[in-house]
Amino acid sequence: MKKYLVRYKPFLLFLGKFLLTYLLLTFVYESYLNQFDAKKFEVDGVTQLVAEQTKNGMLFFNFEAKVTPNAKEPAINLFYNQRHMARIIEGCNGLSVIILFISFVIAFSGKKRETILFIIGGSLLIHVLNVFRIALLSILLYYFPTREHILHGVFFPLFIYGAVFLLWIIWVNKFSKYATKNFKS
Known part of the structure; x- marks a missing residue:
């Protein structure tokens, strides 16, 4: 058994750090969400921020947009050209993807400073891409309403998770401790 622990130590350390971080951040996020009463249709602040930024981004590019609270569930309604196009719920705010x-x-941590900067920069990039994703999805659904399944269910998850995957590849190959060892050899 000890032989396997030594042999697979890098993988076990990766797995342990990943799970510990994921569980800790998820617990903090869930604690944050528990402050809002879903029965009263309260929407958390991050979801409200994403909805407002989506609207403002659309307005910036001269797309008519408006957001209003949803009267039937904890969500924000997004309108494009006076037509209801999206319901922005907690799952749309991108925080679970950032976690x-x-x-x-x-x-796969590297040097402390690089790790912190990459986390901040990557999280901001994911946030901006998520806002862009919601705006673009709303506009495309306006013109192609019959394509909702492919747009919302396939293309846009692929878009956001693909961006995260590319960030991970950059991290592992350029900044992680693993990359440092390979480039110095």
């Missing part, structure tokens, strides 16, 4: 991103980076 996954951060957990992986910490599990």
